[in-house]
Amino acid sequence: MLTRMPYILDGSQPAPALSAADRILAAIRAVPRGHVAGYGVVARRAGLPGRARMVARLLGAHSGTCLPWHRILRSDGRIAFPPGSEGYLEQIRRLRAEGVEVRNGRVRMPAAEDLLDAEIWRPD
């Protein structure tokens, strides 16, 4: 990729803007191990407030690729898949594997959005 845009290295030209999808993907990848985030939160972090559904769609589209998809939950902390479904069970398995407590398909969501978080993620 860099060979296609060598100017990135010397800053002689501004880096091309990331697409909405790429920003969402980045926001998903940035959720640390053992943590979770809501679809809406991810969208907001990607600079796309109100587009939770786009986050969901992307996750589906990229299923099978290397993404921490299991760390993304509904705003109320519940798993988005139908209870008992394969995805549901797999998500619980993965969350528990990294130390997240899951009870009845539900996870305790991070309180509000801490300010540090908002600061770090403010889209430039």
Added chain:
DNA sequence: AGTATGACTCATC
């Protein structure tokens, strides 16, 4: 171009 469909969210009851 119009409609249906979601790994959604919010207000309300």
Added chain:
DNA sequence: AGATGAGCCATAC
């Protein structure tokens, strides 16, 4: 806590 309805946005047909 669960149910419901409206709002939302990108895709698929």
